[in-house]
Amino acid sequence: MIIGLDVGGTYTDVVLLSNEGIERAIKVPTDPDDLFHTVLSGLDQIVDQVELMQIHRVVLSTTLTTNAIAQDKMPRVGMIVSAGPGIDAKYFRTNSDYFAVAGATDHRGREIEPVNPVEISEISQRLKSEGIRYVGVVAKFSTRNPQHELQMLDLIQPHFDKVFLGHRVSGNLNFPRRIATTYLNTAVYPIHKQFFQAVQDSLANKGVCIPIHIMKPDGGTMVFSASVDHPAQTILSGPAASVMGSLAFAFDDEDTLVMDIGGTTTDIAVLVNRAPLLNPAGISMGSYKTLIRAIETHSIPVGGDSAVRVVDGQIRIGPDRIGPAMAFGGPVPTPTDAMRILGSMKSGCRERSISGFQEIACQLTCSVEEAAFQVFDRTCRMIMTEAGSLVDRINQKPVYTIHELLEGYRVYPQKALILGGPAPCMAGHLEKISGIQVGVTPRWDVANAIGAALARVTSEVILFADTQQGMATAPEESFFQKVDRTFDRDQAVSMAFELLREKAFRLGAEEKELEMEVIEDQQFNMVRGFYTTGRNIRIRVQIKPGLIGEYDTIAGILSRE
Amino acid sequence: MLTAGRTTGLVFFPAFDWAISSTHPEREERLLYTQDQVFEEGLLDIDGITEFKPDLVTVRDIQRVHFCVPDVWSVATESHFISAGGAKTIGMAVMDKRVECGFALVRPPGHHAMRVVHGARGFCNINIEAIMIEYIRQAYGVRKVAIVDTDCHHGDGTQDIYWHDPNTLFISIHQDGRTLYPGSGFPHELGGPTAIGYTLNYPLPPNTSEEGFLYAIEQVVLPILKEFQPELIINSAGQDNHFSDPITNMNFSAQGYARLTSLLKPDIAVLEGGYSIEGALPYLNVGIILALAGLDYSNVKEPNYQPEAIRQKPEITTFIKKTGDQVLTNWRNRVQLGEMAQKKKGIDERRRTLYYDTDNIVENQHETIRVCPNCSGVLKIDSESDHTCRILAVHIPVGACEECRNQGYAWFDSIKKSDEAKAFLQDRPKDQYLEK
Numbered sequence: 001m002i003i004g005l006d007v008g009g010t011y012t013d014v015v016l017l018s019n020e021g022i023e024r025a026i027k028v029p030t031d032p033d034d035l036f037h038t039v040l041s042g043l044d045q046i047v048d049q050v051e052l053m054q055i056h057r058v059v060l061s062t063t064l065t066t067n068a069i070a071q072d073k074m075p076r077v078g079m080i081v082s083a084g085p086g087i088d089a090k091y092f093r094t095n096s097d098y099f100a101v102a103g104a105t106d107h108r109g110r111e112i113e114p115v116n117p118v119e120i121s122e123i124s125q126r127l128k129s130e131g132i133r134y135v136g137v138v139a140k141f142s143t144r145n146p147q148h149e150l151q152m153l154d155l156i157q158p159h160f161d162k163v164f165l166g167h168r169v170s171g172n173l174n175f176p177r178r179i180a181t182t183y184l185n186t187a188v189y190p191i192h193k194q195f196f197q198a199v200q201d202s203l204a205n206k207g208v209c210i211p212i213h214i215m216k217p218d219g220g221t222m223v224f225s226a227s228v229d230h231p232a233q234t235i236l237s238g239p240a241a242s243v244m245g246s247l248a249f250a251f252d253d254e255d256t257l258v259m260d261i262g263g264t265t266t267d268i269a270v271l272v273n274r275a276p277l278l279n280p281a282g283i284s285m286g287s288y289k290t291l292i293r294a295i296e297t298h299s300i301p302v303g304g305d306s307a308v309r310v311v312d313g314q315i316r317i318g319p320d321r322i323g324p325a326m327a328f329g330g331p332v333p334t335p336t337d338a339m340r341i342l343g344s345m346k347s348g349c350r351e352r353s354i355s356g357f358q359e360i361a362c363q364l365t366c367s368v369e370e371a372a373f374q375v376f377d378r379t380c381r382m383i384m385t386e387a388g389s390l391v392d393r394i395n396q397k398p399v400y401t402i403h404e405l406l407e408g409y410r411v412y413p414q415k416a417l418i419l420g421g422p423a424p425c426m427a428g429h430l431e432k433i434s435g436i437q438v439g440v441t442p443r444w445d446v447a448n449a450i451g452a453a454l455a456r457v458t459s460e461v462i463l464f465a466d467t468q469q470g471m472a473t474a475p476e477e478s479f480f481q482k483v484d485r486t487f488d489r490d491q492a493v494s495m496a497f498e499l500l501r502e503k504a505f506r507l508g509a510e511e512k513e514l515e516m517e518v519i520e521d522q523q524f525n526m527v528r529g530f531y532t533t534g535r536n537i538r539i540r541v542q543i544k545p546g547l548i549g550e551y552d553t554i555a556g557i558l559s560r561e
Numbered sequence: 562m563l564t565a566g567r568t569t570g571l572v573f574f575p576a577f578d579w580a581i582s583s584t585h586p587e588r589e590e591r592l593l594y595t596q597d598q599v600f601e602e603g604l605l606d607i608d609g610i611t612e613f614k615p616d617l618v619t620v621r622d623i624q625r626v627h628f629c630v631p632d633v634w635s636v637a638t639e640s641h642f643i644s645a646g647g648a649k650t651i652g653m654a655v656m657d658k659r660v661e662c663g664f665a666l667v668r669p670p671g672h673h674a675m676r677v678v679h680g681a682r683g684f685c686n687i688n689i690e691a692i693m694i695e696y697i698r699q700a701y702g703v704r705k706v707a708i709v710d711t712d713c714h715h716g717d718g719t720q721d722i723y724w725h726d727p728n729t730l731f732i733s734i735h736q737d738g739r740t741l742y743p744g745s746g747f748p749h750e751l752g753g754p755t756a757i758g759y760t761l762n763y764p765l766p767p768n769t770s771e772e773g774f775l776y777a778i779e780q781v782v783l784p785i786l787k788e789f790q791p792e793l794i795i796n797s798a799g800q801d802n803h804f805s806d807p808i809t810n811m812n813f814s815a816q817g818y819a820r821l822t823s824l825l826k827p828d829i830a831v832l833e834g835g836y837s838i839e840g841a842l843p844y845l846n847v848g849i850i851l852a853l854a855g856l857d858y859s860n861v862k863e864p865n866y867q868p869e870a871i872r873q874k875p876e877i878t879t880f881i882k883k884t885g886d887q888v889l890t891n892w893r894n895r896v897q898l899g900e901m902a903q904k905k906k907g908i909d910e911r912r913r914t915l916y917y918d919t920d921n922i923v924e925n926q927h928e929t930i931r932v933c934p935n936c937s938g939v940l941k942i943d944s945e946s947d948h949t950c951r952i953l954a955v956h957i958p959v960g961a962c963e964e965c966r967n968q969g970y971a972w973f974d975s976i977k978k979s980d981e982a983k984a985f986l987q988d989r990p991k992d993q994y995l996e997k
């Protein structure tokens with residue numbers, strides 16, 4: 001049996017799945033000030049009366065690190081950054097204990113300026129004397145050659161509890177994002193480690209002695225033991241859990257929109273060939289732009305509880321939420337009240353909704369029913385318009401080869417899966433105004449927890465080879481190997497796949513889930529003078545985000561329910 | 562956090578799957594390290610810098626500028642449609658005010674492509690700046706445009722296209738034609754009889770460094786631009802003046818290019834040449850993008866940059882100042898020179914032999930222009946090459962007067978349809994292209 005748990009802002013959803021489908025689904029209130037208690041009480045209640053030996057998988061999607069970053073409740077950490085020529089490193093400052101130091105490496109990984117050990121040792125002493133225990137070290141182009149970061153690590157390692165290195169974050173080139181991501185890893189590390197260690201220990205005390213998996217924003221999971229090296233990869237996992245929950249019910253291989261219509265916001269994502277589309281740059285959170293892989297989502301401030309107003313004769317929905325719908329005792333009219341008046345929603349007090357819409361009807365000079373319809377229609381149209389702009393944004397992503405520009409895949413979703421409180425009331429109208437097929441995700445109320453339960457381990461490996469310099473490297477994996485002149489693209493792909501397998505197992509994957517694919521594959525002849533002097537090869541492979549093997553039966557059962 | 566002082570659009574299209582040939586300077590690898598540097602610096606994440614995906618230009622866009630022999634698809638491949646499309650995309654983004662300025666970092670280049678195209682010259686097939694400019698003229702009604710070509714090679718293609726157009730000021734700064742391809746671009750090349758002084762050439766001696774380039778911009782180009790008052794400034798931003806460029810002999814630097822860009826403040830910059838793909842281009846492009854966006858570029862330096870080692874000799878400085886004076890004099894005398902040319906005769910002719918080095922084609926051209934007091938004059942070109950067929954082409958310019966229009970159609974109608982020659986007519990006022 002599998003447990004999936006997703007911590008939301010108000011409620012935490014927990015499901016227990018077996019080969020028979022959903023054995024149990026519960027909601028416990030979220031206490032943002034005591035997530036540990038929230039998670040434990042959710043787990044306690046779901047396993048009540050269950051034979052614990054039968055539980056073979058536990059996946060948690062929490063808001064722990066997200067909240068720590070959003071509320072800036074992170075400990076003081078040190079950052080040591082070497083940039084070399086280019087944009088001055090001072091512009092990428094993440095925190096007060098941030099030091100720009102000497103040292104430079106160029107775009108091919110060649111040293112331009114060495115590290116200054118005296119400077120590093122001085123900074124190290126200073127950080128230590130301030131009581132700082134965690135440090136991040138980032139160098140420009142460390143993904144081409146991590147030597148400088150490793151040298152700095154050697155110099156400071158004995159003085160700190162944990163040091164995070166930039167090149168381990170991602171094989172992607174983006175120095176400012178590498179700095180931000182390394183900082184977040186460093187800063188959430190102690191909180192993350194302590195929390196999940198405690199969860200794992202208390203499960204073990206109950207007799208559930210299995211490694212827990214943690215949800216990531218790319219729709220995949222990793223085991224706790226691997227997460228301590230990448231704790232920031234646990235941020236913003238909630239929307240990903242919902243998308244993965246919907247994936248279990250995707251119609252077929254066709255492009256599909258997934259729209260999670262909540263109280264305050266609607267999150268939109270796109271499935272292509274049964275996998276969520278990822279954001280190629282990395283997720284952003286507040287002012288932090290990171291290299292953390294994530295599902296491409298578009299979040300808009302429109303939901304069932306958005307405040308409805310009439311401004312200059314025009315209906316305005318959101319962007320704020322003042323309270324719940326008037327039907328449920330809220331202070332201002334909302335799209336939910338409109339649905340209550342129109343009768344598509346059955347619960348709540350219709351009289352209160354009507355009284356709230358009197359003024360809107362008055363301002364629009366129409367009947368209350370007509371006003372309710374206009375608000376409802378406008379809400380649906382706003383959501384479809386935003387879905388369209390997400391699709392445009394995806395199709396407008398720049399590409400760098402003639403082949404991709406002319407033949408590149410264009411997303412064209414003709415189907416949508418929706419979830420969230422208002423979803424059942426909106427499906428019909430969304431379908432009518434958009435002309436695309438709209439279905440409600442079965443068990444949408446716990447789709448997020450189902451998504452967490454069924455998500456497989458995901459990971460990515462970027463391999464870079466430069467045969468002129470005789471090397472192949474995947475810095476994120478601490479992999480560096482000498483290669484000869486004959487090394488080519490095919491060998492590079494096999495090498496990358498081998499690294500990906502190892503990595504996936506380390507993150508907790510099982511053999512049958514290793515759906516590996518090449519997502520980038522480039523080989524350039526390097527010409528100096530009139531002669532080809534080497535090959536420059538760039539390979540990117542991944543475990544495709546998806547669901548674990550058991551899902552077929554489970555999803556089948558859930559769909560029939 | 563970094564925020565651009567001037568919102569800047571970028572089209573980055575390195576065409577990683579296109580080359581003239583595998584070891585040619587115009588090969589797949591050319592912008593590879595530039596991409597690495599631009600990505601690693603995180604330039605595309607900066608607030609106020611927006612990357613656009615290039616659209617392709619249409620055959621119509623190309624025919625607004627060129628007479629392609631025998632037709633557009635025979636001289637231009639997809640790569641050229643995209644590269645010109647990248648320039649057009651940036652042009653539209655600027656004109657639509659989505660950004661204040663923009664940079665088309667695209668390849669293949671275009672500034673050696675002339676009005677008649679039989680094949681590739683100097684790695685260029687179609688003129689990507691001219692295609693963008695004529696599109697902008699057509700779609701947005703812009704009249705006065707200045708092109709400042711800072712590629713190390715003379716922009717002879719752009720010069721040819723705008724030779725007779727007094728509304729397009731073309732200024733080329735380049736290594737002296739006696740020492741470098743294409744061997745033209747001398748100060749006495751000033752434009753046709755109806756546009757004298759609106760083509761200006763400023764050749765610089767080999768080994769010119771920062772001081773010389775910045776002198777040319779500050780003391781010569783900027784005052785001329787100020788007087789011309791263009792609605793748009795376009796920079797043909799070639800990067801082959803760099804001290805490490807393998808096919809030229811200049812001593813310019815990343816700091817110098819960035820400074821030049823911040824002085825010139827082009828509305829639109831378009832990449833042209835530049836073949837020091839590892840040692841220069843990554844740094845030059847970062848410098849240019851930062852300068853366009855009004856950001857701090859003081860730390861952008863190529864690894865082996867030693868300003869003292871490449872400082873120019875005093876005699877070079879003297880020479881550059883002398884040439885600059887000559888360019889300024891030509892500019893100031895343009896009205897007088899124009900009046901003299903106008904008095905001469907009703908018809909002006911020039912005969913030229915043009916060589917297409919990249920495709921090894923020789924073209925013989927006979928150009929006839931009606932020297933008109935009321936417009937820039939209708940143009941007729943009789944062109945023949947050893948590879949393709951003969952063409953007779955008529956160009957009726959933007960703002961053509963009634964007489965010139967009629968003359969253009971009379972020329973076109975008088976051409977007999979035959980197998981040996983094709984006839985083309987560009988009617989710019991009507992935005993039409995006819996052929997027979």
Ligand SMILES: [Zn+2]
Nearest residue numbers: 712713714834
């Ligand atoms: Zn050039």
Ligand SMILES: [Zn+2]
Nearest residue numbers: 933936962965
């Ligand atoms: Zn005329």
